[in-house]
Amino acid sequence: MKTTIKxxxxxxxxxxxxxxxxKNDVSSKITAAIQSxxxxxxxxxxxxxxxxxxxxxxxxxxxxxxxxxxxxFFSNYPPVSFSINHQGxxxxxxxxxxxxxxxxxxxxxRFYFLVKSFSGQQRIQNMEIQKQ
Numbered sequence: 001m002k003t004t005i006k007x008x009x010x011x012x013x014x015x016x017x018x019x020x021x022x023k024n025d026v027s028s029k030i031t032a033a034i035q036s037x038x039x040x041x042x043x044x045x046x047x048x049x050x051x052x053x054x055x056x057x058x059x060x061x062x063x064x065x066x067x068x069x070x071x072x073f074f075s076n077y078p079p080v081s082f083s084i085n086h087q088g089x090x091x092x093x094x095x096x097x098x099x100x101x102x103x104x105x106x107x108x109x110r111f112y113f114l115v116k117s118f119s120g121q122q123r124i125q126n127m128e129i130q131k132q
Contacts, residue, residue, distance in 0.1 A: 026115065026122040027087070027097060034101065034111060035082040037074035043067035047116070047123040054129045066127075073129065077103045082111070093117060094125070100132070108132040 026045065033041035046063045054073050061069065084099040094116040101109040114126040 027084075027095065030113065030115070030124065031082060031084060031099070034099070035079060037079045039067045039070040039074055042070060045115075045122070045124050047118055047125050050124060051126040053127070055131065077101075077106050077109065080104050101129070
């Protein structure tokens with residue numbers, strides 16, 4: 001029994017490292033897309049439908065509809081910077097992130113997004129943007 005555990009442990013450790021780096025890589029790409037105000041790059045990480053709240057508009061949108069809403073938001077409120085303030089995980093292995101989006105003339109906005117695994121791919125299922 002101990003021999004089997006000794007053989008399996010390195011493989012499990014490698015899988016854990018790879019899965020953790022994949023999740024971090026996806027969140028860094030999402031963060032980079034928000035920092036640059038790139039709705040097209042951000043939409044690549046949307047689930048087929050996404051629960052989206054942008055200021056006072058909220059609903060469930062297709063990937064294309066959500067991209068259009070975010071394109072308008074980024075156009076009206078160009079980014080100066082974006083940083084993640086808090087992140088965590090839930091029991092179902094989804095990851096959530098809360099960050100501050102800064103603009104030059106319109107103040108700061110709170111970004112929240114929830115990333116879940118769908119068919120082995122990390123996708124944004126929910127995103128909320130609110131004025132701070």
